[in-house]
Amino acid sequence: MNLRAFVRLSRIEHGILTSLIVIASYVIAGGRSAIAMVLLFLSSLLTEIFLFATNDIYNIEEDRINRPDAPLVRGEVSINEAWALSLLSVVIAVSLNVLGIVMGYLMIWSIVILIMAIVLGFSYNYRLKRVIIVNNAFVAVTSSLTFLYGLYAVSPTVPTLNLPYLLFIVSFLATMGRELVKGAIDVAGDVRAGVKTVANTYGIKIAITLAVIFTLVAVLISPLIIIYALRNPYGLVLSVGVLATDAILMYISIALLRNSNYMGRFRVLSLGAMAITIIAYLLFALLVTVH
Incomplete structure (x- = not known):
């Protein structure tokens, strides 16, 4: 397996971003x-x-x-190599978390979030991606748990309401919207593989409508993030990022309702919009750390 194929298979760039979000939540929750x-x-x-x-x-x-250019499809990586990579990765991931708990650097609740993400994510990959709505929900929950992992690593008990919880909720809703649109774009491949989505079961128009609803509900809830963030002197940084994200999400939602051919751009721009809040979140955490 060549290095380039390894990077494409493992999506390291996504993993790095996810890991930075976890650290941001850890810092904002008080971890140092x-x-x-x-x-x-x-x-x-x-x-x-x-x-x-x-x-x-x-x-x-x-x-x-x-x-069609995926590493496994092109034969750049064998199934056995992919399994070896995945199993080695998950064993080390869990071992590192357990080690941190034993050494007292991480709280025991962190392993609960990590195992939850592993189980939900693998369940989706293995079979539940073929179950309508459940497939979208599992992706949204798994990706959004990123905001809670760092939080739960700090608290010796189940954490009470905190900024990462609000980000988790908004992320879940926005990701649901994006996943519904993704299902509408990937109708042909999903039908062939027996994957049931809202788009190939009830139609693309219904999928688009639901996607917009989830996205706009995320926008409606997001001011709570701003209110909570502004309790901190550096909260303005996160607030500006949230406002920019909201503006983009509202614009692309309206555009998608007007023209279903906007699906591809919606998928890309919604991810970009969410990235703005993530970047602001990371900057906020950095400023908190320096202070």
Whole structure:
């Protein structure tokens, strides 16, 4: 397996971003241990590699149509190599978390979030991606748990309402919208692989309408993030990011309702919009750390 194929299969860029979000939540929740940050970063990164690799393993039929350049489809990586990579990654990820708990750098609740992400993500990859609505919900929950992993690594008990919870909720809703649109775009491959989505079961128009509803509900809830963030002197940084994200999400939602051919751009721009809030969140955490 060549390095380029490994990077494409493991989606390392996504894993790095996910790991940075986890560290941001850890810092905002009050964590300051450099060792804990390293353990959280690596366990998050390796978990993402596990989930992406197993997704490609079980997704190979859809990818023959929707992603013909995928490493497994092109034969750049064998199924056995992909399994070896994924299993090694998840074992090390869990081991690092357990090690952090034993050494006292991470709280025990963190392993609950990590295992939840692994189980939900793998369940989606293995079979539940074929179950309508459940498939979208599992993706949205798994990706949004990123905001809670760092939070739960700090608190010795189940954390009460905190900024990461609000980000988790908004992320879940926005991701649901994006996943519904993704299903509408990937209708051909999903039908061939037996994957049931709202788009190929009830029609693209219904999928688009639901996607817009989820997205706009996320926008309506997002001011709570701003209210909570402004309790901190550096909260303005996150607030500006949230406002920019909201503006983009509202614009692309209206555009999608007017023209269903906007699906491809909606998918790309919604991810970009969410990235703005993530970047602002990371900057906010950095400023909190420096202060």
